[in-house]
Amino acid sequence: MNTDEQPPVGPTINRRPPSLAQLARKELRETLRDRRTLMTLLLMPLLVYPLLSLGFRSFVATSALPSDDDSFVRYRIGVNSSLNDEQLRIWFEEIENIAVAAQTIDDASGRSFETVDTTDPHRRRVEAPFSQQRWLEFKRNRNAAIVLMEQDELDLFVEINAPVGDGHGKPIWELTFDPSVPISRNAARLVREHLELMNRSDLQRRLAAATGDASALVHIEQHPVQLQLETGQGPNLAAIIPLILVLMTITGAVYPAIDLTAGERERGTLETLIAAPIPRMKILVAKMTAVLTVSILTAVLNLTGMLGTIWAFGLERTLLGPQSLTLTMVAQVLGLLVLFAMFFSAIMLVITSYARSFKEAQAYLIPLILLSLGPGLLTLTPGMELSGPWAVAPMVNILLLARDVLQGQLAWVPAGVAIISTAIYAVAAVALAASIFGSDSILYGGPASWSEMFARPAQVQPAATPQVVLFCLLLLFPLNFVLIGILSRIETTIGIRLVWMAAFTAFAFFVVPSLVAWHQRIDWRSGFGWRNSRPIFVVAALVLGVSLWPLVMSLLAGWQQFTSWFAGEDAARAWAERLVEFSRGHVERFREAPIGLIVMAFSIVPAFCEEWFFRGMLLRSLLRVRHPSAAIVFSALAFGAFHTLAGGIAMFDRFATTTLVGLVLGWIAYRTKSVLPGMVLHAVHNALVFGLAYFQRELAALPGFPQEDEPVPVSWVTVAVFVSVATLLIIGRARSGDVAGETALPRRSGMNG
Amino acid sequence: MSSAVESASSIENRGMSGCRWSHGCMIRVVELTKDFQQSGRVIRAVDNVSFAVQPGETFGLLGPNGAGKTTTMRMILGLLRPDSGHAEIDGFRSDRVPDEVKRRVGFVSASAGIYQWLTGREVLAFFGEVYGLPPTQVAQRTEHLAELLDLNSFLDQRCATLSTGQKQRVNLARAMVHDPPVMIMDEPTLGLDIVGSQMIFDSLQVFKNQGKSVILCTHQLEQAQRVCDRFGLLFRSRLELSGTLADLQQATGQTDLVEMFVRLIRVPHSVFPAEDTWR
Structure with missing residues (x-):
């Protein structure tokens, strides 16, 4: 090494x-x-799709699903008959609709026919006339035939026995088949149908001969139409394609992401x-670009491989129905895959950014992929539609949309909702990844490690x-879901139900967080805001609790207006009526319970417990690591999401309003540094809203009070806005709640600060 | 003896002895402190560490494993935020303008890996771009560094196929590609054989000739004694001793760094005043 060399550039x-x-x-x-x-x-x-197709084809063959090519489903039917060949031949000829491609595959000891399914009028084709076939006795009894069926060498065993008596009657057909095996069941159905046809035409002939009237029987004309997929038709095959593609896209992104x-x-x-x-x-965006590129490449290659295989094996009809594949559809599916890949790549980067090693990252990603299988399989459920919550459910919405695209049933509004929501999730995931990626704790294994948690x-x-x-x-x-599920199974009086409800709320939002907090040695005062508040804040919270409800009601109405603009007038009206019915039904039931219990279950317990967790533990924790506005917004969104999702479908409309109340409560908790004013506000607000529903009938009778389906009067809303804003201003301008010398704690150091 | 130590280290801590005769010091470390949380307990990784390095000066940051050397270097470079105190490179504070600091620093560390699937040339080209060098300059620097560090025989091989020594040379070239005025080297010779580590120590001579300021962190004390102008002995998160070799000899009564080091680790009380040693 030349040690005294000077650099060529300064x-x-x-x-x-x-x-x-x-x-x-x-x-x-x-x-x-x-x-x-x-x-x-x-x-x-290159490998998976041909293999999958082979598997799928054999599935099609054994389950006797209609296949696309011209090959027929061949049934192996063994016949044992006491009739002679000529009699048999006549019998089979008599059943003129049975076209049999008879081909003996068995040895001399018996015989079986491969017949052709002629139920489909397009496929009715006689491959070989009966008369040209050799007929041999199938000298086996039923038990021997069952053994053959068990060995999958026979689908149906038919015994045709000469009629008892004078020999002029019709023979007796005995069909032996396994109803649990589709092909066996179908073979039996086929033979039975043809025998019934024969019986009917025989009946008609005799009837006509006896009465001289050819139209003595009801004449049936059939007009088959292709209907869109309905519920209960078995797994939706068109949904398999997006599911496989999405899973493959995920697989492609896993390795580069880690x-x-x-x-x-x-x-x-x-x-x-x-x-x-x-x-x-x-750096993160560059990494994401790389992951995205690889997963899009995977998506393109998989799409090509899959469509190529489908085409080569002639499976379009089976998988997609009568709709043929177009280039536009392929492009649309690809676009959806790209969007999904963006969302999922970001999520994977968030998770793998936490890991310190390849192995650790794999350990984190495997549960994620297994978890995403759940919603994926959900989309195979027949009758799943891209609407309502499903349109915004991550992954499910894209899978359903891709399925609809492939079936040529694209509905633009839910498609837009699905695309926009997925884009929002993608951006949120990127933002989360950005806040995590490269932070001190991630780079150098600080408190973020899971085991230390x-x-x-x-x-x-x-x-x-x-x-x-x-x-x-x-x-x-x-936990909340499980508790709600348990609640719905408890069959008891409404009063005891309310007690259970309160107990569950307390368990979820008070007991569980408190246990965790005890384990983590969290200070109740600073970690939950469990401390006295200045009286002015309590009074202000009381006033806000009284004045917020007209705002919330108007917002709810506005939100319903907004969704109606989105989902269509009729759907919205139906939805609103359903909601009114729903709440009326509930109110009727609740009126049977004592008022004290209702106040406890709907006002005091939820107010205390939900504030304890959302504005206590959650907000206090977030305030330490995030800007107050971000902390308040996040806690409000969590609050809103909990009420929306936990409350089931009926609460879907409440998201906006609950989040708004959550924002107000969060801001008050932040300003007052105490969880108490929020509890007062929450309790009063809840009591008022439920009270209005409870006493709806009595109140509606009062002069000037709006009816159930009427909006809150504008004057009331104006007063409410005025009072609320004034109270918020008072809280905002008042000295914040240092009642016990609580000083602002230093924010935690590090990049996540 | 202990009063001599106190005076030596307190001079360092108070007055930036490296720069006391000049304002033009390249690296200034002022009362850096960093805490880590581990299982809810606060562990002080770096405690009130101060020193300064002039252009053309090599500062040896020495100490046993876990003393806080790496954390100190990461804070100087702006990879970690200090809890208090700050570090400056060429007048830029690493907690305020980390990118300005990073532009001026070449960072070599034992834990630094190299992109397995890229060739040495591609690694240099990539980091040239990252440091904002125009393509012609990247090519010029690559050629220059290849010659300086004798990379030419393997520059177009994928790094996965290189030996540890070759990889570390590519890594050194990578850190030098933008010709920074400051080099921060964290155990650059770890895992290298004698020839490999000799090459690293030779490069330190080049840096000195070029007027670069260097912070070197190493366990090869004999080599360090030869190339470093001044030393800082970090022990249990604190800079217990710093100064030239003569300063240290005077303060400890030991002649060479190895002896000082062994005493420092084995019997801290014999070297340091008791109240300063145990926290």
């Missing part, structure tokens, strides 16, 4: 930032040179990248960490 400081394309090119180069990426990228579409985040971190290259003057967001701290904590709160949120969500 130490100039360059400010030209690298372009995104330059960054992304490196990420892509690195990923695409990796053989493991190429494996999933190329081998999957490799470019956890992998880079494990190899130590992430630090050199972070040590360079590139904004972290740009569950460790009990040695010291008292001022507030729950965001990880712990998020964990709580994830725990409460399914």
Whole structure:
């Protein structure tokens, strides 16, 4: 090494930032040179689809589904008869609709016919006339035939026995088949139908001969029409295609997502990248571009592979129905896959950014992929429609939309909702990834590590960490569903039901968070805002609790107006009527319960417990790591989402209003540093809203009071707005709630601060 | 003895002794402190560390494993935010304008990996672009560094196929591609053989000739003693001693760094005043 060499360029400081394309090119180069990426990228579409198709074809064959090519479903029917060949021949000829491609496949000891399904008028084709066939005795009894069926060598066994008596009657046909095997069942159905046809024509002939009237029987004419898919028709085959494509797109993105985040971190290259003057967001976007490119490539290759296979095997009709594939449809499906890939890549980057090693990242992603199988399989349910909550359900909406596209049943409004909502999820996921990616704790394994999350701290904590709160949120969500499910199964009087309801609310939003907080040694005062508040705030909260309801009611009406503009006038009216019916039904039932119980179950307990968690634990934790406005908005959205999703379909409209109330409550909790004023507001507001419903009949009788289906009078709303704004101003301008010398705690250090 | 130590370290801590005769110091570290939370317990990784490095000066940041050397370097470079105190490179604070700091620093670390699927040339080209060099300059620098660090025989091989020493040379070239005035080197010789680490120490001489300021963190004390102008001994998160070799010798009564080091780790009380050692 030449130690005294001078540099050819001086130490100039360059400010030209690298372009995104330059960054992304490196990420892509690195990923695409990796053989493991190429494996999933190329081998999957080349191998999986032909194999899947083979499997599918054999499924089609054994289940006797209509297939696309001209090959017929062949039934192997063994015949044992005491009739002689000539008699048999006459019999079969008499059943003129049975066209049999008779081909003996059995040895001399018996015989079986391969017959052709002639139920489809397009397929009615006689392949070989009966008369030319050899007829041999199938010298086996039924038990022997059953053994053959068990060995899958026979689909149906027919015994034709000469009639008892004088020999002029018709013979007796005995059909032996396995109803659990579709092809066996269908073979029996086929023979039975033809025998019935024969009987009928025989009957008609005799009737005509006896009465001289050929039209003695009811004449039936059939006009078959192709209907759109209805419920209860078995699995929806068209939904399989998007599901497989989406899963393959995910698979394609898994490897690069892990490799470019956890992998880079494990190899130590992430630090050199972070040590360079590139904004972290740009690094992330470059990585995302690479992941996205690979997953789109996977999507394209898979789409090509799959459509090619479908075409080559002639499966379009089976999978897609009468609709033929067009280039537009393929392009639309591809577009949806790209959108989905954006959303899912971002989610994967969020998760893999947490991992410190490749293995860890894999361990995180496997549950995610298994979890996404759930909604994926849901879309195979017949009768699932892209509407209502499904239009905004992540993944499900794209799968349903792709299915509809493939079936040529595109409805633009739900399609728009699905696309816009998925785009919003994608942006949110990117934003989340950006806030996580490259933060201190991620780079150098700080408190973000999952195992440390569950460790009990040695010291008292001022507030729950965001990880712990998020964990709580994830725990409460399914718990709430289960509790609601249990509640609906409890058959008891309304009074006891209300007690249960209150108990469940308390368990979910008070007991569980409190246990977690106890385990995490969280200080009740700072971690929940459980401290006294200045009396002025309590009074202000009381006033707000009284004055908010006209606003909420108007907002609800406005929201319904908005959705009606979206979903169509009729749908909205039907929806509103359903809601009124729903709440009227509930109110009627609730009126049987004592008023004290209702106040407890709908006002006091939810107010206390929900404030305890949403404005206590959740908001206090978020306020430490996020800007107050972001913390308040997030807690309000969580509050809204909980009420919407946990409340079932009937609560879907309440999202906007609950979130608004959540915003007000969050801001008050932030301003007053106490959870108490919010509890007062919440309790009063709930009591008023339920009271209005409860006493609707009595109130409606009062002069000037709006009827059930009438909007809140404008004058009332005006007064409410005025009072609310004035109260909010008072809270905003008052000295904030330092009642016990509570000083602002230092924000936690680090990039997530 | 202990009073001599106190005076030596307190001079360093208070007055930036590296720069006390000049305002033109390239690296200034002022009372850096960093806490980490671990299972709810706060662990102080770096405690009130201050020092300064002039252009053309090599500062050896020495200390046992877990003393806080790497955390200090990461804070100087702006990869970690200090809880208090700050670091400056060429007058730019790393907690305020980290990108300005990063433009001026070449960072080599033992934990730094290299892109397996890219060739050495592609790695240099990529980082050239990242540091905003125009393509002609990237090519010029690549050629220059290839010659300087003897990379030409393997520059077009994928890095996965390179030996540890070759990889570390590519890594060094990567850190030098934008010709920064400051080099921060965290255990650059870890895992290298004698020839490999000699090459790294030779490069330190080049940096000195070019007037670069260097912070070197290493366990190869004999080599460090030879190339570094001044030293800082980091122990249990604190900069217990700093100064030239002569300063340290005077403060500890030991002649060479290895002895100082061993005493520092084995019997801290014998070297330091008790109240400063145990927190």
